[in-house]
Amino acid sequence: xxxxxxxxxxxxxxxxxxxxxxxxxxxxxxxxxxxxxxxxxxxxxxxxxxxxxxxxxxxxxxxxxxxxxxxxxxxxxxxxxxxxxxxxxxxxxxxxxxxxxxxxxxxxxxxxxxxx
Amino acid sequence: xxxxxxxxxxxxxxxxxxxxxxxxxxxxxxxxxxxxxxxxxxxxxxxxxxxxxxxxxxxxxxxxxxxxxxxxxxxxxxxxxxxxxxxxxxxxxxxxxxxxxxxxxxxxxxx
Numbered sequence: 655x656x657x658x659x660x661x662x663x664x665x666x667x668x669x670x671x672x673x674x675x676x677x678x679x680x681x682x683x684x685x686x687x688x689x690x691x692x693x694x695x696x697x698x699x700x701x702x703x704x705x706x707x708x709x710x711x712x713x714x715x716x717x718x719x720x721x722x723x724x725x726x727x728x729x730x731x732x733x734x735x736x737x738x739x740x741x742x743x744x745x746x747x748x749x750x751x752x753x754x755x756x757x758x759x760x761x762x763x764x765x766x767x768x769x770x
Numbered sequence: 771x772x773x774x775x776x777x778x779x780x781x782x783x784x785x786x787x788x789x790x791x792x793x794x795x796x797x798x799x800x801x802x803x804x805x806x807x808x809x810x811x812x813x814x815x816x817x818x819x820x821x822x823x824x825x826x827x828x829x830x831x832x833x834x835x836x837x838x839x840x841x842x843x844x845x846x847x848x849x850x851x852x853x854x855x856x857x858x859x860x861x862x863x864x865x866x867x868x869x870x871x872x873x874x875x876x877x878x879x880x881x
Contacts, residue, residue: 685867687867687868687869689869694873694874695873695874696774696859696861696871696872696873696874697814697859697869697871698871699868699869699870702867702868709867710867710868712868744813744814746869750867758816758819759816759863759869760816761806761813761814761815762813763812763813764812764813
């Protein structure tokens with residue numbers, strides 16, 4: 655049990671639609687990162703939010719966007735869904751310095767998105 | 771850029787066999803190294819980690835040693851169990867505040 659919760663756990667969307675995924679970070683953590691894990695692949699970094707500001711972005715187009723709220727929870731929004739967006743979306747909760755210090759970065763169980 | 775290379779799977783073993791999953795990395799600076807495990811239908815769980823050269827991470831019988839000279843972080847376990855069947859991901863973290871993962875290695879352990 656990591657204390658990181660994601661919703662919904664599974665959803666199916668049609669190509670061209672928009673989706674919002676949600677993440678509640680572990681208590682005391684101020685940094686949320688989102689990763690996309692396609693079937694049979696390792697997770698790929700989408701972006702990170704620290705104190706409500708984007709703090710780094712991976713190689714994903716602008717139709718992937720996010721928000722972080724004052725309570726450090728976060729949303730991932732994907733517009734104009736494509737079939738290749740079908741994946742497991744993982745949220746990771748941490749303190750900003752944890753990536754350098756090697757402290758544990760906690761993952762939620764993910765949201766499975768299927769685009770048809 | 772930073773990258774992680776893992777041996778391809780699946781790795782198929784009998785219970786009580788010795789396990790090695792190879793992992794090598796390329797990184798600027800001095801990354802922290804991790805092994806994560808993913809059980810079917812679940813998210814990622816941290817298995818072990820090492821933050822500097824020659825550190826050994828260990829947990830639940832699994833071990834990995836941070837080898838700077840060979841840029842490696844191989845995962846080992848002396849005697850695997852059926853319950854160890856999962857996908858194992860090697861990852862690194864750098865000053866860019868993100869994790870870079872390998873493609874994962876599926877382990878299948880039969881009784």
